[in-house]
Amino acid sequence: MERIPYIGRPGIVHTSGQGDPYVTRLSDWITEWDGAEALDAAVIGAPLSKSSISFSGAHMHPGVFRQLFSAFTTYNFEEDLDLRHMRVRDLGDIAMHVTDIPQCHTNIERAMAEVAKRLPTAVPCLIGGDHSITYPSVTGLRSVRRQRIGLIQFDAHLDVRDTAYGGRSNGTPVRSLVETEAVRGEDIVTIGLRSFANSKEYRTYAEQQGITLYTAKQVREQGIRTVLEEAMDRLASKVDAVYATFDIDVLDQSDVPGVPAIGPGGLSPIDLFYCAEALGAWDRVAAMDMVCVDPNRDTRDRTTRISMHVLLYFLTGLAKRLRTSE
Structure with missing residues (x-):
């Protein structure tokens, strides 16, 4: 088996066992990649949280995420759709340096570039880690695809x-993308912004860069479908590909106790699941990530279970995309 550079084996590898022959669990389906199979989607861990502004154990998220593979099935009851026929595999975890954060970011960038080269048909799904992983992930993808990418x-x-x-941290990925011209400000949409969690100066900066901003209040008043449709329409005429990043702290603190920056008045999980499925179905979306889940602060893995559903709804959308393209 020829491994992808900068990516090691998954921290947890499930072995197929039997129970009920009529039930397919994620642990039976998202198995370790064999190094050769062409894929529809690739699960990749990015266990980095030293770059978080506030204390975070988000580096533990990929491991807990994989532990839950045995707790969920591949069948989306709402859509009467079984995901097991899709080619989705676990590539493993991107290697992280013990103390050198810039080196960690370099490893992410190089790993994503290698994934784009080796698996051009696969949609990479990164399991963070803090939000600093998004900047090198996008730049690595862009270095190979050579496209105008929106976020x-x-x-x-x-x-x-x-x-x-403080350098590149979980509070800087959008600015880093804009300042390095990896993504144009006008090609970025942020949804779910909350009061008393940002500053006027940084809002002014974002608006000056042409970034489109939607608050959590706007989502409540307009509805998530309207907001997402506007965002997709805005980018569709400008970009060749889209990267979707889900910071789980966009949700209300009552639903996600395991995020470093909890806060009231956030979006609902149903909002996020709808968006994940819609973006998975959109042929412009080339990659996604889920960040800022700290299992240390969670209760009964509630927050990781939500991030798992974000992935599964995204893959539901991707399954529909692939079915349409056949």
Whole structure:
């Protein structure tokens, strides 16, 4: 088996066992990649949280995420759709340096470039890690695809902090993409911004860069379908591909106790599941990630279970996309 550079084996590898022959669990389906099979989607862990502004154990998320593979089935009851026929495999975890954060980001960028080269038909699905992983993930993808890439971000925060104050962190991925010209400001949409979690100065910066901003209040008043349709329409005429990033702290604190930056007034899980499925179905979406889940602060894996559903709804949309293209 020829491994992809910068990516090691998954921290947890399930072995097929039997129970009920009429039930397919994720642990039976999302198995370790054999190094050769062409894929529809690739699960990749990015266990980095040293770059978080606030204390975070988000580096543990990929491991807990995989532990839950045995707790869920491949069948979407609402859609009467079984995902097991899709080619989805676990590539493993991107290697992280113990202390060197820039090296960690470099590893993510190079790993994503290698994935894009080796698996051109696969949609990479990154399991973070804190939000700093999004910047190198996008740049690695862009270095191979050579396309104009847009970003749809679900987040309570702008993530445009000045890198002069602390370097590249979980508060800087959007600013980093804009300042390095990897993504144009006008090609970025952020959905779910909350009050008392951002600053006026950074809002002004985002607006000056042409970033489209939707607050959690706008989502409540207009409805998530309307907001997402507007976002997709805005990008469809400009970009060749879209990267979707789901910061789980966009949700209300009552639903996600295991995020470092909890806050009231956030989106609902149903909002996020709808968006994940819609974006999975959109042929412009080339990659996605889910970030800022800290299992240390969670209760009964509630927050990781929500991030798992974000992935499964995204894959539901991707299954529909693939079915349409046949």
